[in-house]
Amino acid sequence: MFGISTLPRFHIQILSSISRFTQVNLFLMNPCMEYWGDISSDWEIKRATDKGQMKLFEAEELHLGRDFFDLIHEFDCEDMEFFKDSGQDSLLTCIQSDILKLRERSGDPGEKTAVPDGDMSIQIHSCHIPMRG
Numbered sequence: 001m002f003g004i005s006t007l008p009r010f011h012i013q014i015l016s017s018i019s020r021f022t023q024v025n026l027f028l029m030n031p032c033m034e035y036w037g038d039i040s041s042d043w044e045i046k047r048a049t050d051k052g053q054m055k056l057f058e059a060e061e062l063h064l065g066r067d068f069f070d071l072i073h074e075f076d077c078e079d080m081e082f083f084k085d086s087g088q089d090s091l092l093t094c095i096q097s098d099i100l101k102l103r104e105r106s107g108d109p110g111e112k113t114a115v116p117d118g119d120m121s122i123q124i125h126s127c128h129i130p131m132r133g
Contacts (some may be wrong), residue, residue: 012071026062
């Protein structure tokens with residue numbers, strides 16, 4: 001199966017059952033080579049805090065998870081990873097490398113990253129409204 005971004009638990013259970021009789025391959029798109037199941041967005045943390053779920057945990061200990069990859073890893077399967085670092089030769093490859101390695105560039109909030117002259121790796125060609133250009 002190619003390009004699946006999510007499946008319900010029931011379908012994963014069916015595939016697991018089928019795999020006892022024949023080989024089942026899932027080719028999943030994962031942008032990061034590091035485990036990112038414990039990362040919570042600011043919105044998820046706020047939602048959990050608002051619902052009172054944070055009473056037992058500190059913010060750093062709150063792990064809401066990335067459900068699909070966590071679900072896949074619940075089943076007995078062979079994991080084969082094929083990640084390739086694109087380097088840091090341009091702004092685009094720097095961003096790709098940061099995502100791959102789950103790395104956040106340090107710096108002051110609001111600090112802009114200098115882009116070398118001639119780096120055309122990221123371009124905007126069309127905008128929905130003039131203000132976005």
